Amino acid sequence: MSTLVDKVKSAVYDNGYVVVSMESGVEIRFPISGNPRLSRGTNEQLNNIDVSPFGLHWPDLDEDLSFRGLLAGDYGQREHGQVP
Numbered sequence: 001m002s003t004l005v006d007k008v009k010s011a012v013y014d015n016g017y018v019v020v021s022m023e024s025g026v027e028i029r030f031p032i033s034g035n036p037r038l039s040r041g042t043n044e045q046l047n048n049i050d051v052s053p054f055g056l057h058w059p060d061l062d063e064d065l066s067f068r069g070l071l072a073g074d075y076g077q078r079e080h081g082q083v084p
Helices: 043-047 067-071
Strands: 008-014 017-022 027-031 055-058 063-066
Touching: 008 043, 027 067, 055 067, 063 067
Parallel strands: none
Antiparallel strands: 008 017, 017 027, 055 063
């Protein structure tokens, strides 16, 4: 049995959006405006993105987003404590 797994080639902040490019050519793009922590970040903070096999982490902003959540359309829109 063979399992294909796409890997992240790059993740950058670009003009109000986070753009994740995958090795397969697929691109995940989402606006930071709906995410309370990301929307308050500077360009430098937003471009400081750590990539793991499971998601993205902005150490300067203490924000983590999973690829599973991103693909489901969850960009971290809710403030902590809010009920979905």
